[in-house]
Amino acid sequence: MEFSHNDNNNLPLTKFESMLKTNHVLFFDSEEFENIIHHYLNQGKIALAKKAIKLGLGQHPTSVNLRLFKVEVYVFEDKIEEADALLNELYNIDSTNEEIYIQKANIFSKQDNHEKAIEVLKKALTLTDDTVDLYSLIGMEYLFLDEYENAKKYFMKCLEADIDDYSALYNIIYCFEFLNQYEDAISYLNLFLDKNPYCEVAWLQLGKQYLMLEDYDKALAAFDFAIISDDTFVGAYLERGKVLEKLKRYEEAIENYSVTLKLDDPTSFALLRIGHCHERLKNNELALQYFDRTVHEDPLLDKGWIAITKYYKKRHNFQKALYYINKAINIDSENVQYWKLYSQINQRLNLFEEAERGFKKTLELGNYELNTWLSRADLLVKLGELEGAIFNLEQAQDFYPENAEIEYRLAGAHFSLNQNNKGLFYLKNALKLNEDFSFILDELFPDVINKIAVKKLLKANL
Template sequence: MEFSHSDNNNLSLTKFESMLKTNHILFFDSEEFENIIHHYLNQGKIALAKKAIRLGLDQHPTSTNLKLFKVEVFVFEDNLIEADTLLNELYILDPMNEEIHIQKANILSKKDKHEKAIEVLKKALELTDDVVDLYSLIGMEYLFLDQFENAKEFFIKCLEVDLEDYSALYNIIYCFDFLDQNEEAIEYLNIFLDKNPYSEVAWHQLGKQYLTIKKYKKALAAFDFAIISDDTFIGAYLERGKVLEKLKRYNEAIESYNLTLSLDDPTSYALLHIGKCYEKLGNSDLAVQYYYKTVHEDPLLDKGWIAITKFYNKQKNYPKALYYINKAINIDTENVVYWKLYAQINQRLKYYEEAERGYKKTLELGNYELNTWVSRGDLLIKLGELQAAVYNYEQAMDFYPESAEIEYRLAGLYFTLNEASKGSYHLKNGIKINNEYSFIIDELFPDIIKNFKVKSILKSKL
């Protein structure tokens, strides 16, 4: 039982804390001690809870409930051996106490013995009429085992007993999502809504399911019902805005996002998407204003900086685009998309060394697209790093063994490096794969086009 200022039990708490200050031992009945301990545990004041347990057991040494609080603290502090020992003693005295079984299951769960924890919790179900918490605990144990069907079954049982148990509802949807059962989730939520038609959470979750399977009009209707059920539900307005964006109804999306700003403090998500909507509507001035508001609201939101980067990139204002892509990379240094954009912007600014560094980082992060290999290699050629370019293209060959673009580039590099036999080999391969790409030699390696062997091989393709 939790204390409140209007609760008479608050007198017990005041009396207890006064006793601690004066060191004068006062008497409390066991229920008072239970309420005091429960209050301190809920507040996270473990030291005070332990004092209350000790003093409570001094005055009521046979109280099972006080000893169970002691077990709870042992478990919290990972003193599992002491907790287990005390629980075994309590079980001998009171084998029909479901709380003893619950704490036993808690210890087994801490030891990653989830199957055994479930067995114990199912025994506890036989000892109590208050089953909701036990169903939830069993469901959680099944989640630990990645047994999502079983977990879903027990969370559904929770909701059958208590339609307002939204924690169980979220867990049910989590299981459906993990199992890729969107249609089944929709069917379940519609049945639930027949019983509880004003559940804003269920309407919201139904909308998200429709959004996942791209049924945007049905998603929109579900979010509208969520808002009818609770017109202050910010999450529903945000999701509604997202759907309206998908439907290209940008003015309505802006209106929906703006409603969230009037209900609570601005969120960077809403500001960012308002900016994107204005950009789609061709209102560049308002778009960039909202992008700046986004990063002002959340300076660590890389998506805000990247939105500004892309805006200036489209405007061909590359110095500003470079400034903002650096901001995004400073926040998320492992994002492939950012590094690729960084490379492209630097290339447009003719900062070739930085551009090459960007493509190299992109490859290191696992982006093995042909265009990335080619762009980096061409920059290395431009920078005079011919051996590095060769190594780059040889690595690319592992991923694209039949690429004419790579073969012609390797041919040109080897002829430039006076390795004619290797050059001939790759030039012939390039011609065999696609003779129309031979212009690469002329564009990237104009100095070797007059080479007799090169001319001879190129002539043979005609």
């Protein structure tokens, strides 16, 4: 039994907590102790659970269930040897108690011995008629082994035993999706809905499968049935909004997203999508309002800051764009997308040192896209830092060997430093790789293009 402070079943819990404050020991039957311990474990109050176990075993030293709770705490605290030893004692006392097998399987699972955990759980199945939780545990162990077909089979058994087990339903669909079995998922969900036609979660999952297959009309119909089944189902309105966006029915999408704002606390996702829909409809002021609400609702949502920055960037209001991307970076200085936007905006403002710093930070954060290396190199050339540009391009070669755009830049930088032999070496490589990119020299290194050796080599190849 789970205690609630809003009902009359919490008397043992109140009595227990009062006892802890007064140090006056009171008697509880073993079942009351079990409920108290279960409550504390569910609440994550391990210290209180341990106190209850100790007091419970003091009053009921032979209780197998109370000792099983002790095993559970041992496992939680990674005291595996103690847990194992106590389980062996309990097994000798009551070898038909399925909870002993469940805790043994839990230990095997923590040791990454999932095959053995499954074997023990299957043994537990033979000892009880209450199989739902065991099916679920076996399914999870198969998930750990990446055996999705077997996992799916046991989650299906779980759902057959309890049609209201939405956790099992989600896991079944997860397996179908991981295996790319979208059509099979649709067939399964349709069979399930034949028996449970008002299951809004199943309708939602069915709509998502159609969405994966880009069958938008059927996806909309499924989400409609989810809403008919439960007209307060926020998830269905959100998914319906996504489909309507894909169909470019932006006004209807806004209506669906707006419903969620009335049903529950506003989510940053809904606010952001409404903003994007208004932007598509050229309702620029409204778009901006919703982007602004998005970042106020969830300052950690990068998509919100990116949306508001790009809004101003598209309209060439680079100062405003820079203001917002700086605010975003102050919140999360490790976000690659922020630094890329920061560099692009500073570049448009001719703030080349800041732009170069942004691309350098982007690379430091592990974004090794070719364009990032090239953009930084071009800025270093523009700033007259040719040796820095060469070092940057040589690093880029580790990721993009035999790339003509890199080779032309290396050639130009070396020629600019009067390192003509190296310049010729890289220019020959570049011309072999792709003659069409020779314009790079003209754009980035106009002085180099007039060198006799360069003219001669280009003429011979073009």
